[in-house]
Amino acid sequence: MTGPPPELLRINRLYLKDLTVSFDGFKALDGLTLTVDPGELRCIIGPNGAGKTTMMDVVTGKTRPDHGSAWFGQDVNLLALSEPEIAQAGIGRKFQKPTVFENLTVFENLELALWGDKSFWKALLARLTSAERDHIDDLLEVIGLTVQRSVLAGTLSHGQKQWLEIGMLLMQEPELLLVDEPVAGMTPQETERTAELLLSLTAEHSLIVVEHDMDFVRSIARRVTVLHEGRVLAEGDMDQVQNDPRVVEVYLGA
């Protein structure tokens, strides 16, 4: 391992450089370079196929890039770790389609997400401490699912599943959250509450939010990155980005 490049010493939470991923000749990422600061909430937008999900796949270890580098903090080389190792290192991910364990209760879903040793033998003997139980109950309150504590997650509404999944992410106590389309399928009230929740997280966590809903992005974003054809097309605050002629051409103007 050669160590992170010198510009990293500025302490980025996430540092992606020159990432290239191709599937059968199609370049899903084409020299993507992106940095996220500690405590930042970054919104990523872009048309379908721009590479948003592929970028998340690379960061979480699901896809290996053809070349480029990806660092989490100063000393975690993401390209050398497996998915569970990356999760343990402090990166949580919410999928585009809400993914919870439908045959476990809401409480059990959160229990499995608890931060800690996740080896088989530990889990075989694990007992919830009362502190952990309180922690889960507190979180249930935050995500508004206290009443649904003991129901199977499969019976939740779409919006509730989205929130449960965000809750599971928070149980992991990650330093960086990757959130893929958090408000898809939500009612305006649910969307509003999701915006509040994500904003409340920024103090202690870094977030990357991928979202198509422009009103939602406008309501939470400070910095927006526009991806197009696997590359960063523009970066700046929402107004700058929306008035950028290149962005208007490929995405917003349509």
Next chain:
Amino acid sequence: MSVARRLWSALNEDRGGVVFLALLAAVAIVVPAFNQAVPASSPLHLSTYSLTLVGKYLCYAMLALAVDLIWGYCGILSLGHAAFFSLGGYAMGMYLMRQIGRRGVYGNPILPDFMVFLNWQKLPWFWLGFDHFWFALAMMGLVPAALAGLFGWLAFRSRVTGVYLSIMTQALSYALMLAFFRNDMGFGGNNGFTDFKDILGFDLHQDGTRVVLLVVTAAALAASYLACRTIVRSRAGRVIRAIRDSESRTRFLGYRVESYKLWVFVFSAVLAGIAGALYVPQVGIINPSEFAPINSIEVVIWVAVGGRGTLFGAAAGAVLVNYAKTFFTGALPEMWLYALGALFVLVTLFLPRGLMGLVSRPPRTVQADDALPATWSHRPRIGVSAGSKAK
């Protein structure tokens, strides 16, 4: 005091399991009683043949538990558990063969008859130690564990899942069958092992020995049930179900999915091996046809009929289907495979939760939308799935 209370609450939580264990205890008492205490002239007398049949069913029930653990809870459809069952059986068979000693047809004190017949001069190295029961006992668990460990390590780390994995397990069992059919493998070729005399010094043809074997099998089944139950009720058990329902989500929560699958697969293989080891002295023979692919598929049907993901349902399914099999193959032998096929289709179509689905309600399906917080609007619920998807 608190131990008693904890035990009581555990019993209350697992009514089906209590019924299962009680029935098992009843079988272990009543069946020997009707065999030993009721005179042979009485119509209530249970023949030793029937007693042995019950013992055989209990071995199958143990095998079904093993398959339910890996398939019902972890979503890995193994079509190769007959291989682990047979390996355990062969380990027991090797011990029983060496117990025959001079009493074989050729009277060779060391070599089993088939080796003398093949003109072998010396016991192959892998037969060494099998004259000791403790060694054979260890091998009944270790050999299936080693095979499952190696196979699982290779398959799970390459992320082979679903139907591909099932086909590989089937191929594994088939390959072992072909290998064991070969005379030069040193396992008796297509005849396998039979003509056993005694186990730990007790004559296998004595009713008393048969009774003890039945009771030991019932105890092993009860212990296996409790072990499986402990696993599925632990957090590890919840992780296993999580893997079944969403493998990648589990991985992104930081769980090493491969390692969970591997441990459960190995444990399941050991259970299957012990079941096979108990099976052999009771039926009196082990040969390569036990590895046949159809055997593994039948186990899956037992589990599906009884009810996947319930443990005791799988055991009940094994007993019921095999009772039906005994009946049908006696009455209408050519119909059995059709009946079995039809049973599987009907259960899949109409009883996705198996027979246990008829007697128990699905666990904790409290309606989710009573008393929603005010901010949550009522919307049609999406993706409500009653049963788990087949994987």
